[in-house]
Amino acid sequence: MSETLASIPLLSPFIEFSFMRRALAGCLALSxxxxxxxxxxxxxxxxxxGDAMSHAILPGAAIGYLIAGLSLPAMTIGGLIAGLxxxxxxxxxxxxxxxxxxxxxxxxxxxSLSAGVLIISLRGSSVDLLHVLFGxxxxxxxxxxxxxAGFASLSVLVLALGLRLxxxxxxxxxxxxxxxxxxxxxxxxxMVLLVLxxxxxxxxxxTLMAVGIMILPAxxxxxxxxxxxxxLLIAVCVALLGSVIGLLLSYYADLxxxxxxxxTLGGLYLLSLLVAPLGPLASRWRSGWHFxx
Amino acid sequence: MPENTSNPSPxxxxxxxxxxxxxxxxxxxxxxxxxxxxxxGSLLAIVGPNGxxxxxxxxxxxxxxxxxxxxxxLQGVQRQxxxxxxxxxxxxxxFPMVVHDFxxxxxxREIGAFGGLDRARRQRIAAAIDLVGLNGLERRPIGALxxxxxxxxxxxxxxxxxxxxxxxxxxxxxxxxxxxxxLAALVRHWHGEGRTVIAVLHDLEHVRQEYPETxxxxxxxxxxxxxxTVLSDANLLRARRLAEGRSDDAHAPIxxxxxxxx
Numbered sequence: 001m002s003e004t005l006a007s008i009p010l011l012s013p014f015i016e017f018s019f020m021r022r023a024l025a026g027c028l029a030l031s032x033x034x035x036x037x038x039x040x041x042x043x044x045x046x047x048x049x050g051d052a053m054s055h056a057i058l059p060g061a062a063i064g065y066l067i068a069g070l071s072l073p074a075m076t077i078g079g080l081i082a083g084l085x086x087x088x089x090x091x092x093x094x095x096x097x098x099x100x101x102x103x104x105x106x107x108x109x110x111x112s113l114s115a116g117v118l119i120i121s122l123r124g125s126s127v128d129l130l131h132v133l134f135g136x137x138x139x140x141x142x143x144x145x146x147x148x149a150g151f152a153s154l155s156v157l158v159l160a161l162g163l164r165l166x167x168x169x170x171x172x173x174x175x176x177x178x179x180x181x182x183x184x185x186x187x188x189x190x191m192v193l194l195v196l197x198x199x200x201x202x203x204x205x206x207t208l209m210a211v212g213i214m215i216l217p218a219x220x221x222x223x224x225x226x227x228x229x230x231x232l233l234i235a236v237c238v239a240l241l242g243s244v245i246g247l248l249l250s251y252y253a254d255l256x257x258x259x260x261x262x263x264t265l266g267g268l269y270l271l272s273l274l275v276a277p278l279g280p281l282a283s284r285w286r287s288g289w290h291f292x293x
Numbered sequence: 294m295p296e297n298t299s300n301p302s303p304x305x306x307x308x309x310x311x312x313x314x315x316x317x318x319x320x321x322x323x324x325x326x327x328x329x330x331x332x333x334g335s336l337l338a339i340v341g342p343n344g345x346x347x348x349x350x351x352x353x354x355x356x357x358x359x360x361x362x363x364x365x366x367l368q369g370v371q372r373q374x375x376x377x378x379x380x381x382x383x384x385x386x387x388f389p390m391v392v393h394d395f396x397x398x399x400x401x402r403e404i405g406a407f408g409g410l411d412r413a414r415r416q417r418i419a420a421a422i423d424l425v426g427l428n429g430l431e432r433r434p435i436g437a438l439x440x441x442x443x444x445x446x447x448x449x450x451x452x453x454x455x456x457x458x459x460x461x462x463x464x465x466x467x468x469x470x471x472x473x474x475x476l477a478a479l480v481r482h483w484h485g486e487g488r489t490v491i492a493v494l495h496d497l498e499h500v501r502q503e504y505p506e507t508x509x510x511x512x513x514x515x516x517x518x519x520x521x522t523v524l525s526d527a528n529l530l531r532a533r534r535l536a537e538g539r540s541d542d543a544h545a546p547i548x549x550x551x552x553x554x555x
Binding site for chain 2: 043045161162164165167168170171172173174175177178179180182222225226227228231
């Protein structure tokens with residue numbers, strides 16, 4: 001049975017090589033965990049903030065690395081602490097001073113990023129730096145896979161439970177503040193989710209690419225539907241599709257896997273721009289079309 | 294203390310009481326030293342020139358602005374039971390959400406973050422959408438609504454909030470006459486149900502037609518009472534002068550009180 005399946009070129013790499021299966025499982029976890037968070041990042045107009053946060057986790061991971069080398073738990077805990085610190089500090093400054101949220105985040109992430117690069121350069125090779133920046137999706141060991149799957153499960157659970165809260169916080173935060181005391185819970189809860197998923201993504205795709213699997217599928221899906229539920233579903237599907245195609249491309253064309261996956265997601269986004277009903281071209285072609293059902 | 298705060302003895306107990314209330318931003322008072330009560334079930338218009346502190350007062354009542362001095366006493370109603378429709382909506386209308394879901398948010402106090410929408414609640418949502426004249430548009434994204442339609446959706450959401458006290462800040466800002474007529478009918482309906490409605494309005498003709506009681510504000514209470522009496526030319530002129538800071542009695546003791554306190 002597996003021999004017949006192995007003869008299908010699209011399946012054979014995953015059947016023959018365990019590192020491909022591991023990479024696929026890792027991407028599956030990221031698609032289920034990180035991509036929905038990316039959808040909310042996009043809806044809250046925080047796409048670039050996600051990018052900034054992904055850099056903010058660097059010094060924590062670097063300190064973990066400095067203490068324990070390329071150790072998964074040390075770098076994870078360090079990354080979580082650094083990410084949460086930046087989220088809380090920048091949110092606190094934005095809420096309690098004249099500094100706006102984007103500036104506040106930018107200031108802290110720049111401090112964080114430069115500290116991270118400095119720390120890594122104190123003790124480390126360029127190979128280590130490459131690992132941190134670009135991840136190692138083709139070298140996920142059991143511990144890393146468990147971490148990715150654990151974070152993804154937690155993320156799916158929290159998003160499912162708090163979906164209504166996150167939606168309301170995204171579309172009308174002042175209304176939420178009026179009718180409920182859960183506004184800050186939603187805000188900081190979301191930042192915790194973001195940091196969790198960025199740290200997970202950082203192990204697989206690196207700090208530079210982790211946001212790719214969040215924002216690109218979200219943006220592509222947004223061009224297809226205008227309701228949150230379907231948006232989440234489609235984004236996850238896009239992320240999965242992009243992961244599989246990206247991994248196969250990297251296998252057959254001998255390309256680095258992380259960039260191949262993110263580029264494929266970018267390709268799916270560009271394709272959506274061309275053909276999706278809410279893309280710039282389709283709305284022009286179908287001028288009579290205006291959301292009528 | 295302002296003199297003309299005479300309130301025709303309310304038949305119903307007050308839902309709101311201002312006690313030497315001063316509200317403002319960054320220690321700059323926008324309205325100061327308000328005294329008075331608002332009876333439960335009132336249909337009250339707040340009018341006054343720009344900068345008179347009307348929106349600030351609503352914000353204070355809604356509990357979103359801490360008084361610089363004095364107090365607002367809410368009686369028989371909790372802050373979170375207040376429905377507050379702000380002038381500048383904070384809604385992100387590009388958010389992918391359809392009218393039905395938007396209106397359904399009005400049920401939050403009942404269903405919270407986890408409760409379900411049972412058949413009865415779905416019917417209430419449908420009825421609210423129907424009542425504001427948006428039937429047929431339930432599945433339309435809020436971003437595809439016109440200004441008037443979006444304001445109707447806001448009213449439907451307020452409707453579901455089932456609030457005993459409603460604060461409307463310039464609710465007819467940028468909408469056409471037909472929408473104003475429909476939404477004003479809804480406000481009358483709320484008043485008929487015994488709810489307290491306090492609305493900041495600019496259209497004095499509309500206030501004369503729809504609101505039995507008016508509070509004329511110009512950083513302090515200029516006049517308060519029956520609309521026809523309050524909206525006299527003399528009062529309006531005085532309000533304008535006060536708001537521009539050119540009043541003859543601008544050196545009222547209140548400002549000295551502020552300086553003493555500061």
